Amino acid sequence: MSQQQGGSFPNSGPLFKQPVNLDKVLDASLPSDERIHSPNATMRDCSYIVAIEDEEQPGLSPSGMSPEDKLFTARSFGNLESLGLDKNQAFHPLTFDELIEAVRRQWIANAPQHFTIWATSNLATPAERVLSDQHLSNAISAQFAHFKKYQSLDFAVLYFFVEFGRSNQDYMSPAGHFREEFDVPLVPDNLEGGISPSHVPEAPAGPELNSSLNRAYTTPPDDEAVPRARVQPKRTKTFESGKKAVSKLTIAVKNAAETVKDLASPRAAPEQRTVLTELAYGSEKGDYLTSLLPSTLGSPEDQGDLFRQYAQFFPHIDPTQHDNVRCIRFRHTALAVTPLQFVRGMMILFQDQSNRGLSGGILASELGSGKSIVILTSVVIRAMLFHLKPGAALIQVPSAAMAGWLEILDNAVFSRTSFNVTVLYNGPSLNTRLQPGPDFLGGTRFNRWKMGAALPEGHPGGRITRTEDLDWTVQPAPLSDTSRAMGSSMAMETYIIVTPHSNTRLRELYSWSVSDLSPAPAGCEFPPEGLYAMPVGITFIDEAHKVLEQSSLPMQMAREHRHVRATPSAIRPSDVWLVTGTPFGGQLKDLIAAVSLIAPQRAADARRLQTAYEVMAPATTNTTRAAFEAIFDKVFNRLVLRDDQETVFLGSRVSDTRKVRSQFISRNTPENQLHSVRLLIDTKVSKGPPDAHFDTLLKLKQNTELLYLLSMFPSAAKILLESPNLAFTDLDTRRTIRKATDTTGESLTSHKDLRSFAEKLNSGPRSPKLQFILDELERMSKDTTPRPQKLRTGVSSTIRVDKTMKKLVIITPTLFTALMLYLILARYHPRSGPLLYHEDLKQSQRQDVLRRFDSLRKADGPMRIFIAPASVASEALNLQIANRLILTSPLLDVHQQTQALARVNRSGQCFDVELKILLLEDSPIDRIVVAHRAGVKLEHDPFNVDASVSVVVDGDDDE
Numbered sequence: 001m002s003q004q005q006g007g008s009f010p011n012s013g014p015l016f017k018q019p020v021n022l023d024k025v026l027d028a029s030l031p032s033d034e035r036i037h038s039p040n041a042t043m044r045d046c047s048y049i050v051a052i053e054d055e056e057q058p059g060l061s062p063s064g065m066s067p068e069d070k071l072f073t074a075r076s077f078g079n080l081e082s083l084g085l086d087k088n089q090a091f092h093p094l095t096f097d098e099l100i101e102a103v104r105r106q107w108i109a110n111a112p113q114h115f116t117i118w119a120t121s122n123l124a125t126p127a128e129r130v131l132s133d134q135h136l137s138n139a140i141s142a143q144f145a146h147f148k149k150y151q152s153l154d155f156a157v158l159y160f161f162v163e164f165g166r167s168n169q170d171y172m173s174p175a176g177h178f179r180e181e182f183d184v185p186l187v188p189d190n191l192e193g194g195i196s197p198s199h200v201p202e203a204p205a206g207p208e209l210n211s212s213l214n215r216a217y218t219t220p221p222d223d224e225a226v227p228r229a230r231v232q233p234k235r236t237k238t239f240e241s242g243k244k245a246v247s248k249l250t251i252a253v254k255n256a257a258e259t260v261k262d263l264a265s266p267r268a269a270p271e272q273r274t275v276l277t278e279l280a281y282g283s284e285k286g287d288y289l290t291s292l293l294p295s296t297l298g299s300p301e302d303q304g305d306l307f308r309q310y311a312q313f314f315p316h317i318d319p320t321q322h323d324n325v326r327c328i329r330f331r332h333t334a335l336a337v338t339p340l341q342f343v344r345g346m347m348i349l350f351q352d353q354s355n356r357g358l359s360g361g362i363l364a365s366e367l368g369s370g371k372s373i374v375i376l377t378s379v380v381i382r383a384m385l386f387h388l389k390p391g392a393a394l395i396q397v398p399s400a401a402m403a404g405w406l407e408i409l410d411n412a413v414f415s416r417t418s419f420n421v422t423v424l425y426n427g428p429s430l431n432t433r434l435q436p437g438p439d440f441l442g443g444t445r446f447n448r449w450k451m452g453a454a455l456p457e458g459h460p461g462g463r464i465t466r467t468e469d470l471d472w473t474v475q476p477a478p479l480s481d482t483s484r485a486m487g488s489s490m491a492m493e494t495y496i497i498v499t500p501h502s503n504t505r506l507r508e509l510y511s512w513s514v515s516d517l518s519p520a521p522a523g524c525e526f527p528p529e530g531l532y533a534m535p536v537g538i539t540f541i542d543e544a545h546k547v548l549e550q551s552s553l554p555m556q557m558a559r560e561h562r563h564v565r566a567t568p569s570a571i572r573p574s575d576v577w578l579v580t581g582t583p584f585g586g587q588l589k590d591l592i593a594a595v596s597l598i599a600p601q602r603a604a605d606a607r608r609l610q611t612a613y614e615v616m617a618p619a620t621t622n623t624t625r626a627a628f629e630a631i632f633d634k635v636f637n638r639l640v641l642r643d644d645q646e647t648v649f650l651g652s653r654v655s656d657t658r659k660v661r662s663q664f665i666s667r668n669t670p671e672n673q674l675h676s677v678r679l680l681i682d683t684k685v686s687k688g689p690p691d692a693h694f695d696t697l698l699k700l701k702q703n704t705e706l707l708y709l710l711s712m713f714p715s716a717a718k719i720l721l722e723s724p725n726l727a728f729t730d731l732d733t734r735r736t737i738r739k740a741t742d743t744t745g746e747s748l749t750s751h752k753d754l755r756s757f758a759e760k761l762n763s764g765p766r767s768p769k770l771q772f773i774l775d776e777l778e779r780m781s782k783d784t785t786p787r788p789q790k791l792r793t794g795v796s797s798t799i800r801v802d803k804t805m806k807k808l809v810i811i812t813p814t815l816f817t818a819l820m821l822y823l824i825l826a827r828y829h830p831r832s833g834p835l836l837y838h839e840d841l842k843q844s845q846r847q848d849v850l851r852r853f854d855s856l857r858k859a860d861g862p863m864r865i866f867i868a869p870a871s872v873a874s875e876a877l878n879l880q881i882a883n884r885l886i887l888t889s890p891l892l893d894v895h896q897q898t899q900a901l902a903r904v905n906r907s908g909q910c911f912d913v914e915l916k917i918l919l920l921e922d923s924p925i926d927r928i929v930v931a932h933r934a935g936v937k938l939e940h941d942p943f944n945v946d947a948s949v950s951v952v953v954d955g956d957d958d959e
Contacts, residue, residue, distance in 0.1 A: 391537030745836030
């Protein structure tokens with residue numbers, strides 16, 4: 001017998017994967033739900049399972065392979081009474097020697113001499129190494145205690161994992177000590193397949209209708225408040241329901257009645273190498289213009305000097321703390337930031353002092369790098385420091401990103417006695433800390449700011465229609481106590497206003513009539529609605545590449561704020577920061593116009609840059625490229641703050657995101673659908689000039705949307721040939737959705753016309769891309785890797801969650817393809833748990849979709865698939881609850897595609913990320929987009945679906 005004793009387990013060990021055949025084992029071994037939850041339930045109703053490292057692995061596993069990465073198969077199970085409980089519930093612990101000998105007797109011949117045994121009562125909690133009698137006794141006792149406390153299926157099984165390839169203190173068990181008084185053998189029906197047919201319900205005659213997922217999707221309806229970390233497969237209550245639960249298990253019973261085959265593995269995701277996929281991989285080069293933007297690095301010495309310089313403003317900041325952790329905090333808020341985020345926030349505030357003549361800049365750090373926290377760092381610090389540009393802080397964000405911003409603001413917990421955080425948007429009720437105060441909502445009527453305006457020298461007066469036509473000044477109200485009573489005043493810099501890009505409420509609140517002003521411009525008349533003027537010291541425009549047009553509301557307001565001086569003596573204009581991971585996602589001319597606003601002295605060079613780009617684009621040579629890049633550097637030098645995934649600050653890598661290469665998946669249109677596709681393209685698609693196919697797609701949106709529909713659903717060709725008036729464009733789809741009383745996906749499933757189209761799509765041969773998605777869902781259901789133990793902020797540890805649940809994001813090029821995909825999954829594959837996110841959801845409905853997708857709670861569905869068109873899915877959404885993303889076709893806009901693919905690969909992602917872009921070899925639009933992005937010319941007409949893909953090389957006609 002081992003002599004090592006101990007009163008407690010060693011340090012926590014690994015988190016083991018679920019045994020590959022666990023579903024079958026639990027069906028055979030667990031008692032009924034009624035028994036588990038019965039007040040008379042005892043330890044006798046619990047089970048043990050012994051899982052052995054797979055046969056292929058012993059002695060062959062890579063040296064140092066982590067136990068978490070190994071596969072285990074359950075080879076033994078039984079009642080716990082056989083491990084130490086007699087019929088009178090007295091506890092007689094099995095000895096460690098006896099357990100070792102039992103494992104040796106039941107294992108295959110030539111078993112490794114050394115192995116380790118681990119024990120855990122819950123697969124989501126670290127296992128403990130069993131080294132002695134005491135450890136074994138502790139494992140059984142701990143499970144007994146949890147089961148007695150919670151009476152839950154989660155603690156109805158004690159798992160033993162036997163790992164080979166390492167020594168358990170070189171323990172060698174003496175022979176002849178196996179416990180003989182077991183009522184139930186340790187290894188019942190020990191067979192090659194793992195479990196005998198007597199323990200597995202009979203397979204039904206056919207598959208369960210409309211189900212392609214295994215029983216890992218089965219979830220109970222209740223939401224018990226137990227500290228459960230994952231959901232284990234649930235034992236069915238009756239024999240009949242047991243048949244349904246295993247309807248997707250491929251069980252082949254051989255002649256020998258005690259032998260069964262293991263589950264058939266889901267189909268792997270093959271990466272078929274074709275000409276098209278090779279072109280796609282070759283086109284994954286970074287955007288040329290973005291690559292010219294310099295990263296904000298600096299030497300370690302310069303970084304240290306900058307950190308110490310800025311830390312001097314705050315005595316509580318330790319300038320020697322260089323770790324990349326959120327260790328810097330500020331009073332009256334829960335916001336915590338890293339040293340880099342602190343330095344970047346300070347660089348934003350001191351931009352005009354460090355770089356004379358710049359009133360703002362571009363925060364262009366890579367996607368998912370934490371730009372939102374940098375913005376909040378800036379607005380918090382400027383509320384504390386004097387001698388910065390006075391006025392409120394304005395943060396304008398896309399509507400789709402409001403839910404994420406509200407979560408960030410909630411978590412920051414701003415004190416209302418020190419900050420006036422004000423959110424203006426049309427959505428559900430807000431946390432009281434984020435609601436506008438009555439003084440702010442009073443606008444021009446009740447606030448005690450004194451606003452005045454004067455005509456510029458030489459202006460004749462008369463009817464004034466633009467804020468920019470006047471010189472505005474504001475006298476701030478005297479500061480008073482912070483009791484928040486009506487009429488009390490706080491510094492303007494404490495106001496942090498957050499609003500969607502298109503929200504006009506701030507303009508409505510602070511539009512002034514002539515009579516409101518003191519002094520007022522003489523001989524002037526304003527429009528009936530008044531003129532907007534607001535003392536704003538700094539503006540952040542999040543996802544700015546979407547609103548760079550000079551006519552957009554954020555850009556219009558940024559120009560207006562430049563004409564409002566926060567005090568009569570102020571001479572420096574308001575700062576404007578464009579925040580975007582893809583600054584060249586819009587038109588270059590729009591970005592250049594914005595640069596002219598931020599840095600007027602660079603306006604001439606900015607115009608030269610536009611001219612140089614137009615010269616370079618059609619005929620790039622080394623000379624034209626060099627000339628362009630020289631001007632580019634003059635325009636953007638010191639104007640941009642940019643950190644990427646490789647940035648190192650004070651010796652620490654600042655991002656935990658990893659570069660993930662997209663995988664291109666190639667499929668072909670089914671042969672029996674090619675004729676209809678060919679005929680529809682010939683009759684409905686305008687192809688344009690042979691050398692301008694991509695430009696034609698950009699110009700003819702209906703062409704593009706039809707081709708994207710055929711790429712996703714080739715069976716749509718026959719439907720549209722038979723009913724040519726069926727609407728499928730995004731414009732028509734949005735009109736249809738807006739007519740509905742309820743625009744949620746659940747409601748749209750009952751829309752007669754939409755449902756009919758989806759039924760027809762599903763009735764024909766299955767779309768190759770849809771089949772891949774279904775296969776991916778099945779693979780996803782097999783992934784039982786648990787999430788880290790830490791729950792998201794605000795999630796109670798008593799909420800019943802499934803930490804092994806994996807989620808998938810599907811982004812489509814068009815709204816109609818997203819809607820059809822959702823309707824098919826919702827009706828024919830409901831257990832996949834799809835959610836639809838689109839532009840015409842109310843703000844409250846958007847938040848609800850995001851909340852449900854973000855939830856791991858059993859009571860919330862669970863919802864596993866987030867489906868959205870790229871028009872909204874590429875807008876600052878944080879979907880890192882998922883680690884898989886499928887783009888159903890390459891997008892025309894490479895910047896939009898970059899944004900879309902970044903939704904799951906964000907800072908804080910705890911799983912490996914899988915990004916997959918689907919291609920249809922004979923899809924004209926997939927061919928054209930890939931070839932354009934790869935910079936090659938296709939040899940054959942891309943609209944000829946019968947021709948294979950080949951390219952013209954070096955001007956020849958050969959592939």
